[in-house]
Amino acid sequence: MSAASPESLLDVDMEAQSSSQSDNESDSSISSDFDQEFIAIFERRYCDLVREIENTRVLSPAPPVPKMSQLPLLDHFREYNVERWRRKLQVEPETFDVILSLIQEDPVFYNNSNNPQLPVEVQLAVFLFRAGHYGNAASPEDTAGWSGLSVGGVEKCTDRVIVALLALHDNAISLPNEPEKEAAKEWVEENSCPEWRDGFLVCDGSKIPFFSTTRTTR
Template identity: 45%
Template sequence: MWASQLCLLKHFTDHQPHLFRKCLHVDPPIFDCILDQISGHTIFQHNSKNHQLAVTVQLAIFLFCAGHYGNVASPEDVVQWAGVSIGSFVNCMNHVMVAILDEHDRFINIPSEDLQEMERAWVFTESCTCSAWRNGMFAADGSSIPLFEKPLIFGEMFYDRKSRYSLNCQVCTQMLSANSRRNLLR
């Protein structure tokens, strides 16, 4: 038996935004912004007799699944939460992913290194860390990424302090200075 909980999202938006965030892992205004960005995509338009679910519903299903892991993210559980069929679930995931990937350049915006704000950020980074990280652009330090299940090889090595299996992430990407880019192109 399916009992859609999608209708609760409107109530959560108006009265309990923290529950909206708990379901979809974004704030309602961010949800609306993503929805505005992808709604016009051609993947959501077709001439078939079978109508697609509303883009709002497809995005909600996608975000619910993407924001959960383990048993909660299984297709069966998402289907039960949303009150849709497995086929509709798969279509929603595919449609939204295509629309988001096509909007990549609009969603990811790397500021120009000529901006005064970037220079202030670089000075701050250099003063708080080390000079090698001065031109760093994106950084994630120590974020825990939960794994669906215990890895088969060296599984116990992935057991963390929160009693789950996870990976720690440490990433820093660096923007090249104009001189470095010119040297690379030579």
């Protein structure tokens, strides 16, 4: 058997390298085509999913939550049982009317939608109900059950009334002048004790007519 010449060995090696390079290019081309096809499929399915979410108002349909509004009872309470009115809204009916007159013209209660907002008095009642309660009773869910509105409707009513009330801040909130301070101090002194007369800004709540301040002895 004759030995192969160096030239023939070189030709074989170059042919092998060329074949290997061709195979690598072929594999790379196949891999690139697969990647592009995979990305195209992913993008198509992603777009289909986004379109489905955008066009579906309720992803998991369920029967509607039954509600029965108790708002009409406020009219009855106003006329026949003011104490029950206070329990719900924490203000007197006259106070409610004054607040309503101050905020009902606020632009926040008007829009250009074909669906008008709820009457301002309803939105104010919803806000006062939440403001006068705490814990779960003040939650949008419990307020929705009381008012017969949706949870989103309760939140919108609350937000709008807060915006309208904040617009009244500079007119409604002001520091007392000196005569008003002195009158308040005299009232505190008469209804509590002389030592507490300077605490006129914290006299809300129960007033206990102590003769003097209590002192702790050790």
